[in-house]
Amino acid sequence: MIKYLSAHLRLARHDKPIGALLLHIPCVWGTILGQPTFNFQEIIWYSSVFGVGSFTMRAAGCVVNDMWDRNIDNKVERTRQRPLASGELQMKDAWISLFAHCSVGLLVLTQLSWSTIAASFGIVPIAFLYPLAKRYFSYPQLVLGIAFNWGVVVGGLQLAGMLNPTIMLGYAAGIVNTLIYDTVYGHQDKEYDKSLGLYSTAYTLPKNTPLYLTWVFSGLIGLTCYAASYHPGVYPLIVLNQLDMYLRLKATDFDNPESCGKFFRDFKWFQITIALIFGAGSYMKQ
Numbered sequence: 001m002i003k004y005l006s007a008h009l010r011l012a013r014h015d016k017p018i019g020a021l022l023l024h025i026p027c028v029w030g031t032i033l034g035q036p037t038f039n040f041q042e043i044i045w046y047s048s049v050f051g052v053g054s055f056t057m058r059a060a061g062c063v064v065n066d067m068w069d070r071n072i073d074n075k076v077e078r079t080r081q082r083p084l085a086s087g088e089l090q091m092k093d094a095w096i097s098l099f100a101h102c103s104v105g106l107l108v109l110t111q112l113s114w115s116t117i118a119a120s121f122g123i124v125p126i127a128f129l130y131p132l133a134k135r136y137f138s139y140p141q142l143v144l145g146i147a148f149n150w151g152v153v154v155g156g157l158q159l160a161g162m163l164n165p166t167i168m169l170g171y172a173a174g175i176v177n178t179l180i181y182d183t184v185y186g187h188q189d190k191e192y193d194k195s196l197g198l199y200s201t202a203y204t205l206p207k208n209t210p211l212y213l214t215w216v217f218s219g220l221i222g223l224t225c226y227a228a229s230y231h232p233g234v235y236p237l238i239v240l241n242q243l244d245m246y247l248r249l250k251a252t253d254f255d256n257p258e259s260c261g262k263f264f265r266d267f268k269w270f271q272i273t274i275a276l277i278f279g280a281g282s283y284m285k286q
Helices: 002-011 018-034 040-073 091-109 114-122 124-136 140-148 150-160 165-186 190-196 209-227 234-250 257-266 268-285
Strands: none
Touching: 002 040, 002 091, 018 040, 018 140, 018 150, 018 165, 018 268, 040 091, 040 124, 040 150, 114 124, 114 150, 124 140, 140 150, 140 165, 150 165, 165 209, 165 234, 165 257, 165 268, 209 234, 209 268, 234 257, 234 268, 257 268
16 A cells, blocks of 8 residues: 555656746746735735645646656656556556546646636636647746746736736746746757657757847746836846856856756746745835
């Protein structure tokens, strides 16, 4: 039984929470950006609600991904020991896991407004069809970015009651953000992807694209703060965060899976810093 439960935890990637965190932080961005005035208690409450939702729905996404890719994962060194690919779990087990996680996700929705619930369902088809993007679309990380940063829209809509330029600029920044970290992540498997006929921006875009995208990302964050009328003191912080990201990328060897993996695991700190910058800007705006 313990071995079976362990396999389910690994299927849902509960042993690797970094992905859930990368899904959750955009929700925090949206929560802060959507507030008319800074309210710390509100940020904590909705960040907690979205945290549970991110944890469970990222797990559901991982299960769906492995269901689609089980006959591909067993051919890739990094993924061949995943429970479905290795035969440790069967498809019926995956369906049970998917149902359980989606049920928790539905409970989370009861804490949100009807418009936010509708928006949450709007992204589900893209999120669940993302694994197919790797087969038919040259830039699958773009699809992932659209899905993975929907939390900015959901969080912003919940707090603002409607979408506005600030929220949408934050969403655009999040998409570029995902293009950066998931392109680097994709470099770990690019040779396998090529041999299996799968697409990845790790090789469909020029090698140094993530470096250039850091400037686009920081520009969009700056525009987001401007649209929100945040205090000018946030802009030097954005520049410092940008320089740190750029220099860490410069030091990353895109042909070394370990180096790429380290950058990916550390990327959460850049996102957390942006959340703190948004929070500071909102607080000082009062």
